Structures are given as C-alpha cells and as structure tokens.
Amino acid sequence: xxxxxxxxxxxxxxxxxxxxxxxxxxxxxxxxxxxxxxxxxxxxxxxxxxxxxxxxxxxxxxxxxxxxxxxxxxxxxxxxxxxxxxxxxxxxxxxxxxxxxxxxxxxxxxxxxxxxxxxxxxxxxxxxxxxxxxxxxxxxxxxxxxxxxxxxxxxxxxxxxxxxxxxxxxxxxxxxxxxxxxxxxxxxxxxxxxxxxxxxxxxxxxxxxxxxxxxxxxxxxxxxxxxxxxxxxxxxxxxxxxxxxxxxxxxxxxxxxxxxxxxxxxxxxxxxxxxxxxxxxxxxxxxxxxxxxxxxxxxxxxxxxxxxxxxxxxxxxxxxxxxxxxxxxxxxxxxxxxxxxxxxxxxxxxxxxxxxxxxxxxxxxxxxxxxxxxxxxxxxxxxxxxxxxxxxxxxxxxxxxxxxxxxxxxxxxxxxxxxxxxxxxxx
Amino acid sequence: xxxxxxxxxxxxxxxxxxxxxxxxxxxxxxxxxxxxxxxxxxxxxxxxxxxxxxxxxxxxxxxxxxxxxxxxxxxxxxxxxxxxxxxxxxxxxxxxxxxxxxxxxxxxxxxxxxxxxxxxxxxxxxxxxxxxxxxxxxxxxxxxxxxxxxxxxxxxxxxxxxxxxxxxxxxxxxxxxxxxxxxxxxxxxxxxxxxxxxxxxxxxxxxxxxxxxxxxxxxxxxxxxxxxxxxxxxxxxxxxxxxxxxxxxxxxxxxxxxxxxxxxxxxxxxxxxxxxxxxxxxxxxxxxxxxxxxxxxxxxxxxxxxxxxxxxxxxxxxxxxxxxxxxxxxxxxxxxxxxxxxxxxxxxxxxxxxxxxxxxxxxxxxxxxxxxxxxxxxxxxxxxxxxxxxxxxxxxxxxxxxxxxxxxxxxxxxxxxxxxxxxxxxx
Numbered sequence: 001x002x003x004x005x006x007x008x009x010x011x012x013x014x015x016x017x018x019x020x021x022x023x024x025x026x027x028x029x030x031x032x033x034x035x036x037x038x039x040x041x042x043x044x045x046x047x048x049x050x051x052x053x054x055x056x057x058x059x060x061x062x063x064x065x066x067x068x069x070x071x072x073x074x075x076x077x078x079x080x081x082x083x084x085x086x087x088x089x090x091x092x093x094x095x096x097x098x099x100x101x102x103x104x105x106x107x108x109x110x111x112x113x114x115x116x117x118x119x120x121x122x123x124x125x126x127x128x129x130x131x132x133x134x135x136x137x138x139x140x141x142x143x144x145x146x147x148x149x150x151x152x153x154x155x156x157x158x159x160x161x162x163x164x165x166x167x168x169x170x171x172x173x174x175x176x177x178x179x180x181x182x183x184x185x186x187x188x189x190x191x192x193x194x195x196x197x198x199x200x201x202x203x204x205x206x207x208x209x210x211x212x213x214x215x216x217x218x219x220x221x222x223x224x225x226x227x228x229x230x231x232x233x234x235x236x237x238x239x240x241x242x243x244x245x246x247x248x249x250x251x252x253x254x255x256x257x258x259x260x261x262x263x264x265x266x267x268x269x270x271x272x273x274x275x276x277x278x279x280x281x282x283x284x285x286x287x288x289x290x291x292x293x294x295x296x297x298x299x300x301x302x303x304x305x306x307x308x309x310x311x312x313x314x315x316x317x318x319x320x321x322x323x324x325x326x327x328x329x330x331x332x333x334x335x336x337x338x339x340x341x342x343x344x345x346x347x348x349x350x351x352x353x354x355x356x357x358x359x360x361x362x363x364x365x366x367x368x369x370x371x372x373x374x375x376x377x378x379x380x381x382x383x384x385x386x387x388x389x390x391x392x393x394x395x396x397x398x399x400x401x402x403x404x405x406x407x408x409x410x411x412x413x414x415x416x417x418x419x420x421x422x423x424x425x426x427x
Numbered sequence: 428x429x430x431x432x433x434x435x436x437x438x439x440x441x442x443x444x445x446x447x448x449x450x451x452x453x454x455x456x457x458x459x460x461x462x463x464x465x466x467x468x469x470x471x472x473x474x475x476x477x478x479x480x481x482x483x484x485x486x487x488x489x490x491x492x493x494x495x496x497x498x499x500x501x502x503x504x505x506x507x508x509x510x511x512x513x514x515x516x517x518x519x520x521x522x523x524x525x526x527x528x529x530x531x532x533x534x535x536x537x538x539x540x541x542x543x544x545x546x547x548x549x550x551x552x553x554x555x556x557x558x559x560x561x562x563x564x565x566x567x568x569x570x571x572x573x574x575x576x577x578x579x580x581x582x583x584x585x586x587x588x589x590x591x592x593x594x595x596x597x598x599x600x601x602x603x604x605x606x607x608x609x610x611x612x613x614x615x616x617x618x619x620x621x622x623x624x625x626x627x628x629x630x631x632x633x634x635x636x637x638x639x640x641x642x643x644x645x646x647x648x649x650x651x652x653x654x655x656x657x658x659x660x661x662x663x664x665x666x667x668x669x670x671x672x673x674x675x676x677x678x679x680x681x682x683x684x685x686x687x688x689x690x691x692x693x694x695x696x697x698x699x700x701x702x703x704x705x706x707x708x709x710x711x712x713x714x715x716x717x718x719x720x721x722x723x724x725x726x727x728x729x730x731x732x733x734x735x736x737x738x739x740x741x742x743x744x745x746x747x748x749x750x751x752x753x754x755x756x757x758x759x760x761x762x763x764x765x766x767x768x769x770x771x772x773x774x775x776x777x778x779x780x781x782x783x784x785x786x787x788x789x790x791x792x793x794x795x796x797x798x799x800x801x802x803x804x805x806x807x808x809x810x811x812x813x814x815x816x817x818x819x820x821x822x823x824x825x826x827x828x829x830x831x832x833x834x835x836x837x838x839x840x841x842x843x844x845x846x847x848x849x850x851x852x853x854x
Contacts, residue, residue: 202667203664203666203667204663204664204666204667204668204669204672205663205668205672206669206672209672221666223666225717225718226717227717236631236632236823237630237631237798237799237823237824237825238702238704238706238729238731238798239630239631239648239650239702239729239731239797239798239799239800240629240630240631240797240798240799240823240824241631241632241633241702241798242631242633242702242798243691243692243695243702245631245632245633245636248704250684250705250706250708251684251688251705253708254681254684254685254688254705254708255685255688257677257678257681258681258682258685261678261681261682264670265670268670275665275666275668275669275670277665277675277717277718277719277720277721278677278678278681278721279665279677279710279715279716279717279718279719279720279721280710280715280716280717280721281677281680281681281708281709281710281721281724282708282709282710282712283706283707283708283709285709288706288707289706289707289727290652290653290654290704290706290707290727290728290729291652291704291706291729292704292706293704293706294704294705294706294707294708297708300717301717302665302666302717302718304665304666370666370667371664371665371666371667371668371669372664372666372667373666396663396664396667396668397664397667398664
C-alpha cells in the first residue's frame with residue numbers, strides 16, 4: 001500500500017534535519033567523531049530519542065544503552081518489526097555510516113504517522129551501540145551484547161584503543177551497566193521480534209558505478225583472514241646467487257598471491273561471490289635492499305564470500321599451494337592465526353518484499369552482496385529473518401567524504417515505508 | 428710449466444700469515460672494518476707493502492694511494508701482467524672480500540721467486556683503493572680513479588657515508604692527493620699492461636653447492652636496476668569493493684613481478700644468463716591494513732645478465748607489460764630513475780689459459796658468471812684483456828662469516844701461479 005507523497009516529503013524533511021543535527025553535535029573536523037560509548041555517540045542517541053518523543057513514540061534505553069523507539073501497533077501481542085543500525089562512527093568519519101539506518105527508521109515511523117496509519121504490529125526502531133571496531137576490538141559489540149552473545153569477560157577485558165580503559169568503565173561513564181553482559185543475558189527477546197531490517201550506506205562503489213539509488217542485500221560476506229602471514233626464506237646477494245640456489249621469500253609470496261588472484265578471477269567468472277585482498281606486503285625494512293634477495297616477506301590476506309563452503313575450500317587450496325610453492329622455492333609459509341566470520345544470508349522473503357516495494361515505488365534497485373560486516377549479521381546469526389537496504393554513497397565510508405544525497409534517501413524511504421507498512425500489517 | 432710443490436707451500440704459508448695479519452690489524456668485532464681511504468684500509472696497504480718488500484719486490488704507491496708491487500721481468504719494455512683487487516671492506520665485513528686477490532698476487536710472486544723463476548715480463552700486483560660502495564656511493568671508485576675514469580668533480584662531491592666528509596678530505600687525511608682525479612688523469616698507462624687478473628672469493632653459493640674449489644669467470648653481469656618503483660592505485664574497502672571496481676596497487680605489482688619471474692624461468696631454461704630480484708616490496712605503512720585494498724605499492728627491481736641486449740629487451744618488456752597490467756587493473760606504474768651497469772666479458776684467451784692451468788694442476792673448476800660487480804669490470808671496460816678467478820667461500824660476503832679454507836687457497840694458487848708463469852714468459 002503506497003504511502004502518500006506528502007507523508008514521505010515530511011518524513012524526508014525530518015531525516016534531513018536529523019542528519020544536520022547529528023553532524024553539528026559530533027563535528028570533529030575533518031568529519032565527525034562518535035566514539036563507541038563516548039560523547040559523540042551519546043549525543044547522537046539523545047538527538048534520536050528527542051526526535052522519537054517528538055513523533056510520539058515510546059522511548060526507552062536498556063541497561064547497556066540500546067535506544068528503543070516504538071510506534072505501537074494495534075495488536076501488541078504480535079512480534080515487532082525492527083529497523084535499526086548503530087550510531088557510533090570511526091574517528092573523523094562520515095555522518096552516514098550507521099546513523100542513516102536509525103534516521104531512516106524514524107523517518108519511516110514519521111511517514112506512517114503522517115499518513116495516518118495505525119499498524120497492527122509494533123514498529124521498533126533500534127539505536128545500537130558500539131559497532132565500529134576501531135574503538136573496542138570486537139565485531140558487532142553492541143548488537144552481540146544486546147542479544148547476550150558477547151563473551152562474559154568482555155566488559156573487563158576489552159579496552160578502548162584510544163583511552164586504554166575497559167568497556168565497563170566507559171559504560172559506567174555513560175550511566176550504563178555492564179552487568180547483563182557479564183551474565184551473558186540477552187536484553188532483547190528474539191521471540192518478540194518478527195524481523196530485523198538495517199538500512200545502511202553502501203561502503204563500496206557499486207551503486208554509484210551502476211547509477212542506482214538503492215541495493216537489496218543478498219547476504220553479508222563471511223571472511224577468512226590471515227592478518228600476519230610470513231614467508232621465511234634466506235637473504236642473499238641479488239647478483240651472485242643463481243635462481244636454483246635462491247630461497248626468495250618475496251618471489252614465493254608473489255607466486256602465492258598471484259595464484260590466488262588467478263583463482264579468484266576464474267571463480268568469479270564462474271559466478272562465485274568472492275573478493276580477495278593482500279592489504280599488507282612488506283619485506284623487512286631492517287634488512288631489505290634493492291640488491292638483496294629478500295629472506296622475509298610479511299603479508300596479509302583477507303578473503304570474503306557469501307559462500308562459507310567456498311571460503312573453506314580456498315583455505316584448503318591456499319595451504320596446499322603454499323606447500324607446493326614452499327617446496328619448489330625452498331621457503332616456508334607461516335600463515336599465523338586466522339580469523340573467521342561466517343557469512344550471513346539475508347531472508348529470501350524480506351528480499352522479495354523489498355524488491356517488490358522498489359518496483360512498486362518505481363525505484364531502480366539491484367541485488368548485491370555486502371562485503372562489509374554489519375549488525376544485521378548478528379540478528380541473522382540467531383535465525384531472525386533479516387534484511388539490509390543499501391543507499392548509494394560516494395567516496396566509500398569511514399572517511400569525512402561519505403556523501404549521501406537526499407534524493408537517494410527519498411528513494412530508500414519510499415521503498416522502506418511501503419515494505420514496512422506491509423510487514424506491520426501481517427497477521 | 429708447473430711450479431714445484433715446495434715453492435707453492437712456502438707461498439701458501441705467506442698467504443696464511445698475511446690473512447692473519449690483515450685480520451688482526453682491522454679487527455672490529457664482529458668482523459673487520461677497512462673503510463675506503465680510512466684506517467683499516469691504510470693498515471692493509473702497509474701490511475701488503477711490507478710483505479712485498481720482504482719478497483724483494485719494487486714497491487711504490489701513486490698519488491691516489493694505489494699500491495704497486497712489481498716483480499721485475501727480464502724484458503722491462505714489455506707490458507706487465509697485472510694481478511690485483513681492492514683492500515677495503517664493508518663495516519664489520521669478512522677478511523677475504525678483495526684482500527684475497529692481493530694476497531694471491533703476492534703469493535704468486537713468492538711462488539715464482541721460491542721456484543727460482545726469472546720471468547720475462549714484469550708481474551705487477553695492484554692493491555686498489557675504495558671498491559666497497561657502502562663508504563663512497565660510487566661504483567669501482569679506486570679502479571676508475573686509477574684509469575682516469577672518475578668524474579672530475581668526484582673528490583669534492585662524493586662524501587663518505589659515515590663521516591659526511593668529502594673524498595678529497597679523506598684522501599688528504601691519508602697523505603694522498605685528489606689532483607689527478609680532478610684532472611681526469613689516468614695513473615696507470617693501459618698500454619703498459621698486457622692483461623689484468625683478479626682473484627676474488629665467490630660471493631654466491633655456487634662453488635660450495637657444486638663442491639668445487641675454484642670458478643673461472645665468464646663475465647661480470649651488467650645490471651638494470653629500478654630501486655624506487657611505485658604502483659599507484661586507490662585505497663578501498665577490502666570487503667565492499669568488487670574486483671571490477673578495484674585499483675589494487677599490490678595485486679598489480681604482484682602481477683608484474685610474477686610475470687617477470689615466469690619470463691626469467693623461461694629465458695633461463697633457454698640458456699640465458701639472468702637473475703631477477705624484487706628486493707623491496709612495501710605497501711604504505713601509514714595507510715595499509717589487512718582490510719584495505721592497497722592504493723600504493725613500492726618495489727625495487729634488480730635484473731642482471733652477461734647479455735646487454737637481453738637487459739635492454741627485458742627493460743622494454745617490463746614497460747610494455749606494466750602498461751598492459753596498468754590498463755587492465757586501473758593503476759599506474761612509475762618505475763622511477765633506473766641505474767644501468769654494462770656487462771663485462773672476460774677475455775676468452777685468458778679464460779682458456781685458466782681452464783688449462785686448472786686441468787694441468789688437477790684442480791676441478793667450472794666456468795661461471797659473476798653476479799656481483801668487481802674492479803675487473805673497470806679494466807675490461809677499457810678493453811684490457813681481463814679475467815677473474817673465483818675461490819670457494821661459505822656464507823656469502825659482506826659479513827663476518829665469510830669463510831675461505833686454506834686448501835682452496837692452495838688450489839687457486841696452483842692454478843694462478845701456473846697460468847701467470849706462462850703469461851709472464853709470452854713474447
């Protein structure tokens with residue numbers, strides 16, 4: 001059921017105001033800074049709460065600071081439809097990463113109210129804490145805490161990178177309480193949630209390159225990461241040591257990474273979802289020279305896919321290939337400790353609903369994978385039907401140049417409001 | 428004509444003493460230090476001069492400090508046979524790099540004298556100055572100065588890396604005079620030299636690996652070097668940016684280096700003389716991360732061959748391949764300033780003479796390229812028939828662990844003395 005244009009226009013004005021207020025409250029040139037459990041994040045929560053109260057929503061915060069803003073439905077016994085994202089940012093980051101999801105949630109509520117709708121189910125808008133890993137080194141800290149999934153010792157062992165103080169201390173500063181995390185207690189009952197929808201700016205260039213305002217996420221890529229891999233060879237004279245006697249760590253590393261690149265190209269041509277990155281390559285600055293065969297190469301690998309099986313296949317292939325190259329070239333590969341993140345599939349029904357809403361609203365959209373991690377992965381991970389809507393954004397994310405244009409916010413809002421209105425009325 | 432064993436044994440004892448005295452006079456644990464135009468080098472020259480006088484040789488030093496030790500021949504009108512090398516070392520280096528050539532020259536003279544030979548030609552033993560580039564940043568400084576090939580401004584523009592003082596100042600400290608260099612004047616008349624022979628430790632592992640005491644050098648590899656190449660791409664999110672939209676500097680650099688490696692393997696299999704090294708690989712430490720597509724890669728290339736045409740072919744291929752990869756991957760290669768050193772072919776007649784002397788002396792030997800540069804390249808470069816004899820040496824060079832065993836010195840001496848005796852008697 002379409003939402004009248006005027007209702008959408010009013011809601012868009014609210015969104016625009018909220019973005020402006022958010023920016024003003026957390027300005028830290030260049031960009032904005034909203035540290036996890038820090039001042040900028042608290043200011044953002046306050047702005048959202050005030051706007052929600054202004055709309056007449058029920059506004060509460062739980063012990064760990066998650067902001068809950070509810071547009072009540074007519075049948076409060078039914079599980080709620082949830083929209084949300086995080087409100088923290090990286091230091092000197094952009095204004096939209098995270099915040100856009102909460103603002104769009106409020107704008108959706110505003111549009112429904114302006115349209116005079118009284119939905120059947122509750123619409124729950126979540127302002128989640130602490131998603132950006134640059135503050136506390138943990139994935140999805142706020143959403144995992146919310147669902148009781150964070151390790152119990154986390155409040156006392158995780159320290160904020162900039163202050164060196166613990167999560168518990170920073171929570172106390174904000175008048176919050178780490179006790180539920182220490183007890184492993186969920187603060188959100190998943191049986192009270194019908195589904196979770198996270199609108200978010202796209203952090204890559206796909207929508208810009210393809211001139212599309214929105215994307216419908218098929219899934220959040222899982223990752224296999226080796227941040228600290230090393231090739232051990234032997235330093236030698238660049239002129240005096242023939243090929244057969246070399247143990248060239250750099251050439252061996254190059255051979256492995258180049259083989260991975262070729263395999264990636266082949267798998268992608270066959271339709272696989274995959275991205276591979278060697279973000280760090282470094283011979284040893286204490287010993288390297290143009291005239292020395294390098295005895296050591298440090299490198300990192302980051303491999304992501306929607307397909308958990310493919311990640312595990314590539315892991316196996318990497319090890320086999322490294323042994324083969326190591327044997328042939330007299331070097332040893334030490335991959336170091338890996339990190340794994342499981343892919344999260346988005347719910348097929350919700351994706352379908354989003355695509356139909358986009359078509360009905362006349363908004364061009366495409367289905368695409370999310371290469372970056374999002375709180376939505378936490379919700380999908382516990383089996384809640386989950387979906388993500390990407391908004392076109394220029395210049396990537398985690399930098400002051402994030403750029404989200406209001407016509408694209410309007411397009412996303414039109415699709416989201418239509419889809420959520422339908423969900424809210426489901427029996 | 429064979430030199431009697433007793434004469435060789437006496438000469439070997441002298442060589443052993445000289446190595447011991449050299450080490451004692453320049454000890455700088457770990458290793459020895461004989462800086463170009465510094466104390467350790469001066470001490471080495473004094474030891475050699477004293478030993479030469481003890482053998483009854485004519486001993487002089489020229490204005491720039493080249494030590495000339497002459498065993499007079501019966502026909503002094505004929506051009507001399509010259510043997511020599513340099514007497515400086517890297518800081519905390521080994522005792523043999525350079526010095527072995529001068530010691531073997533003196534030991535050859537000693538063997539001829541002990542055998543009661545009176546050669547027809549003069550045998551000139553040269554103690555050359557300043558070959559190690561780590562002190563003054565110039566190739567073959569001492570031998571080029573000797574032949575009047577150093578740029579005239581060099582005494583006043585070249586500064587020793589450790590002191591910051593000029594070459595002229597350091598020469599003056601040693602009672603020497605930079606004037607001939609400033610005038611571009613040769614101090615050695617090449618028409619007074621029949622040929623130049625440089626014995627030197629092998630700086631690679633070939634003789635050790637192949638269990639051979641000596642090697643006969645076919646030529647000194649020339650080099651094509653790009654010490655400061657850069658690939659410029661664009662930093663991006665490692666998860667969110669698909670392959671098609673990346674401008675990955677590291678993957679592009681890896682593609683080029685890997686293609687070079689494959690080309691090298693192919694050319695070597697076809698019989699070409701070639702070594703290729705990417706000594707430095709470095710993403711930008713200020714911006715790189717395992718989760719970022721690297722926007723920049725610094726790398727170096729060092730490519731050496733006996734074949735100047737092959738070097739120039741590879742240079743052309745590199746540029747073409749870099750353009751192709753750059754186009755395909757949206758990056759730009761900037762190779763930075765190259766350095767070139769021309770290959771130096773060793774004289775076929777002298778090589779043949781050395782090989783026949785080795786066979787006659789029952790010393791197993793192989794022909795091999797020199798990957799490192801040597802003063803001999805300066806002499807070959809002006810058209811003097813030149814040759815190098817490599818001695819087996821463990822653990823590479825330019826480090827305290829250089830290891831030259833006396834039986835290998837004995838083998839080299841037997842070959843050299845036999846060959847030189849023959850040369851000295853040529854009309």
